Amino acid sequence: QSALTQPRSVSGSPGQSVTISCTGTSSDVGGYDYVSWYQQHPGKAPKLMIYEVTNRPSGVPDRFSASKSGNTASLTISGLQAEDEADYYCCSFAGSHYYIFGLGTEVTVL
Amino acid sequence: EVQLVESGVGLVQPGGSLRVSCVASGFTFKNNWMGWVRQAPGKGLEWVANIRQDGNEITYVESVKGRFTISRDNAKNSVYLQMNSLREDDTAVYYCVRWGLTGAMDNWGQGILVTVSS
Numbered sequence: 001q002s003a004l005t006q007p008r009s010v011s012g013s014p015g016q017s018v019t020i021s022c023t024g025t026s027s028d029v030g031g032y033d034y035v036s037w038y039q040q041h042p043g044k045a046p047k048l049m050i051y052e053v054t055n056r057p058s059g060v061p062d063r064f065s066a067s068k069s070g071n072t073a074s075l076t077i078s079g080l081q082a083e084d085e086a087d088y089y090c091c092s093f094a095g096s097h098y099y100i101f102g103l104g105t106e107v108t109v110l
Numbered sequence: 111e112v113q114l115v116e117s118g119v120g121l122v123q124p125g126g127s128l129r130v131s132c133v134a135s136g137f138t139f140k141n142n143w144m145g146w147v148r149q150a151p152g153k154g155l156e157w158v159a160n161i162r163q164d165g166n167e168i169t170y171v172e173s174v175k176g177r178f179t180i181s182r183d184n185a186k187n188s189v190y191l192q193m194n195s196l197r198e199d200d201t202a203v204y205y206c207v208r209w210g211l212t213g214a215m216d217n218w219g220q221g222i223l224v225t226v227s228s
Contacts, residue, residue: 003154036214038155045205045221046147046155051214089155093213097169099157101147 004029004090004102011108012080020105022073022090028100030071034093037066037075040104041086049088050075077107085109112136114206114219121225127194130222132206139187143209146180146191148202149221156202160209161189174200196226 005023012018022029022037029035035053038046048057050066053073063084066075073092077084090102118130132144145160159170159180168180179192189206203221210216 034213036212038215040155045218046215047218048214048216051210051212051216055212057212057216091155091157091215097143097160097162097167098171099160101155101157104154 001028001094001098001100004092004100006088006090006102006105008103009106009108011110012077013110014080014082016080017076017078018080018107019074019076020088020090020107022075022092022102024071024073024092024100026071028092028094029068029073029090031095032093033068035066035068035073036091037064037073038089038091039084039086040089046089080109082109112208112217114208114217116204116206116219116222118222118224120223121227122196123228124196124198124226126196126226127192128196128224129190129192130204130224132189132219134187134189134206134208137208140184144182144189145207145209145215146189147205147207147215147218148200149205150199150202153202158204159191193224196224198226200224201226 010018037050040046113135122128146158177195182189205221206219207215208217
């Protein structure tokens with residue numbers, strides 16, 4: 001299976017909103033409500049930001065929201081802050097305990 | 111506080127073998143699926159393998175099937191990744207991950223760099 005498709009980079013000014021898309025197929029993103037999103041700062045381990053398509057773990061700011069439509073999931077960061085500058089990866093369950101990540105999106109705060 | 115700490119020798123020649131280990135603390139280890147995710151230098155994340163709580167259900171990404179073996183020891187709160195027939199494209203940081211009840215990887219180790227080079 002191929003990696004999920006994400007834009008290579010997105011950018012926005014502080015306070016603005018940015019949205020990252022994550023496109024898969026009916027065998028992964030479109031077939032299950034097990035899409036998660038991870039934030040990774042340079043040299044650090046990834047951190048879970050969203051699970052089960054729309055849910056935020058405790059401690060994740062409500063500036064982070066997510067959704068899914070068909071084979072495409074999306075992560076939106078509202079009120080962009082400097083500390084949001086990082087790489088973001090989507091991940092989807094693809095059946096039989098198999099998981100697939102997106103290629104990753106670099107978020108730049110201008 | 112959940113902690114996942116990886117360890118293992120970091121450099122191996124192509125065709126060689128290496129085992130990386132992960133010791134968990136701060137939660138009831140036997141209650142969670144565990145797994146490994148890797149990241150090649152400058153590249154994205156790739157799920158590698160996961161293992162059920164009792165060790166009786168295991169899944170691998172296609173590229174490592176037949177070469178890598180994931181296992182766990184619930185008495186030692188540990189999960190392992192035995193890597194054989196290593197190739198240069200296996201060079202990556204390997205992260206130990208915990209699957210939460212949410213079906214997401216809710217805790218990650220700090221990662222260990224495995225370099226396959228002659």
